[in-house]
Amino acid sequence: MKVLTVIIGALCLAVASAGAGPLPLHRGIGVHEWLNWSPLDTDGSYRWPPYRSEKEWLSGSRPLSDWPRGDEFRRIKAMGFDFIRLTVDPGPLVASEGEKRQEALKILSDAVEQVTSSGLRVVFNLHGNSQVPAYSMDLVQGGADSEGVARYREMVKDVARMLVRMGTNRVALEPYNEPAYYPCDASGSDDWQRIMAGTVHDIRSVSGDLTIVATGACGGSITGLTDITPDFDDPNIYYSFHMYEPHAFTHQRSERSGGFMSGLPWPASGGTAKAASAALTERMDKAGLSLAEKLANRVEARPIISDYFRENWGEKQLDTRFQEVAEWAGKHGIPTDRLFMGEFGVILMSQDGRSGAFDADRLRYITAVRELAEKYHIPWSLWEYSNPHGMTLILPKGPAVPDEALLRALGLKRS
Structure with a gap:
């Protein structure tokens, strides 16, 4: 009887565990x-x-x-x-x-x-x-x-x-x-x-x-x-x-009031630092910025643009980050479908060209991130x-x- 009780108890526990989630x-x-x-x-x-x-x-x-x-x-x-x-x-x-x-x-x-x-x-x-x-x-x-x-x-x-x-x-x-x-x-x-x-x-x-x-x-x-x-x-x-990685791409905006930081391509291999800088200058010219304002913007934007292309951000780097979190989950016995990508997104280019990514670049990034989450069976939530x-x-x-x-x-x- 004692053995039977133990077996029944184990079966009940197994059923309960099977339904857990x-x-x-x-x-x-x-x-x-x-x-x-x-x-x-x-x-x-x-x-x-x-x-x-x-x-x-x-x-x-x-x-x-x-x-x-x-x-x-x-x-x-x-x-x-x-x-x-x-x-x-x-x-x-x-x-x-x-x-x-x-x-x-x-x-x-x-x-x-x-x-x-x-x-x-x-x-x-x-x-x-x-x-x-x-x-x-x-x-x-x-x-x-x-x-x-x-x-x-x-x-x-x-x-x-x-x-x-x-x-x-x-x-x-x-x-x-x-x-x-x-x-x-x-x-x-x-x-x-x-x-x-x-x-x-x-x-x-x-x-x-x-x-x-x-x-x-x-x-x-x-x-x-x-x-x-x-x-x-x-x-x-x-x-x-x-x-939101790289942040330089997903959140393209200046820290200065009225500043310009926009137009980085996705992936980085789709452009060059020289072309991105020239296009940013064109948008500043179109907005009628003074020479002093343009110089201040270039000082701010130059290291951001340089680092982005030097790091050559693309899907390979994104996949490396997803692998990192998947490996953490595996180390602790957590299935990847219990990871949760609670936010992702990209600022779209503003009408005045001061901030954001071009639509085609934004869509390529969002597609890549969403597909990688699904590759690892991770539920996701878009912002917003x-x-x-x-x-x-x-x-x-x-x-x-x-x-x-x-x-x-x-x-x-x-x-």
């Missing part, structure tokens, strides 16, 4: 402008109740009449996405407690319900910003034992409770976005390791089934992820990284759905329609 995610897109910028009162505090309505979001940078009628999330679903990465300002939650926090959580749960009723899953990402400095991401940068981290982690448990009530078959929780804690090498501290492990423990005290999206430090990069030891792993955890800043699926002006060429680059629309 995170929320299925494949192709997603970030929705950032809706809940990530909670409106402020005149004194700089959060407006209450917090967060923007859907109409406030859609009309934030364009007339509401630009948008077609109907459910926006069903529209996203029809494009071929199976989830959205919904970024949420944690500030109002940290700033409140008791009934006020529950009021904020109710607004957020209604928003998640609206999205999931369309058939989309949701990665609920707590995505700090600097609107109210006391509740920015600086709150969690003071070390693993700081009061700010303790307050933040308590808030995360309340969010986890809210999401569990919504159904762990529909939602996942990503408690941090692009944390700092540099440097990510042997000279760094173990603070982020302790914070991430402790936060996983907190969420697991609420639910063993809720999917967690964990991240490394150093801006959520591959380097940051491979620097952590996932000794807190379980089958319901994804491991996130963001792919709609904004006026150059990384957007919905065209920023005129009728709010998707960029058809970008959908093709994502493998969601046939040529």
Whole structure:
């Protein structure tokens, strides 16, 4: 009888393990402008109740009449996405407690319900910003034992409770976005390791089934992820990284007010430093910059352009980075389909030519990154759905329609 009991127990464990796994995610897109910028009162505090309505979001940078009628999330679903990465300002939650926090959580749960009723899953990402400095991401940068981290982690448990009530078959929780804690090498501290492990423990005290999206430090990069030891792993955890490499290409813009930095080709072998510099000068001439302004821009742009072509960025370097994160996962017994490319994208060339990449180069890069993620069976989320800043699926002006060429680059629309 004792042997039979052991056998039955082992079979039950095997069945349970076979069914274990995170929320299925494949192709997603970030929705950032809706809940990530909670409106402020005149004194700089959060407006209450917090967060923007859907109409406030859609009309934030364009007339509401630009948008077609109907459910926006069903529209996203029809494009071929199976989830959205919904970024949420944690500030109002940290700033409140008791009934006020529950009021904020109710607004957020209604928003998640609206999205999931369309058939989309949701990665609920707590995505700090600097609107109210006391509740920015600086709150969690003071070390693993700081009061700010303790307050933040308590808030995360309340969010986890809210999401569990919504159904762990529909939602996942990503408690941090692009944390700092540099440097990510042997000279760094173990603070982020302790914070991430402790936060996983907190969420697991609420639910063993809720999917967690964990991240490394150093801006959520591959380097940051491979620097952590996932000794807190379980089958319901994804491991996130963001792919904006090389940053000189994906985020082409000047650090100077009114400066020019744009037009690097993808891959680098598609051009030369001399040609890129000459084309940049032509755009400055067309914009009517003074000689002094052009000289200042050339001083800034010269090392960026030189380094980009010297490093000869292309798909080979991208593949090396994907291999690095895949090898980290393999070392720790984590299948690559539990990695998560939570953001990738490229700033499109602005109308005045000051910033961004030409469309053909942008599309080649996005295609390459998406195909590499799929080669390694890594789910991905594009940054982002709609904004006026150059990384957007919905065209920023005129009728709010998707960029058809970008959908093709994502493998969601046939040529």
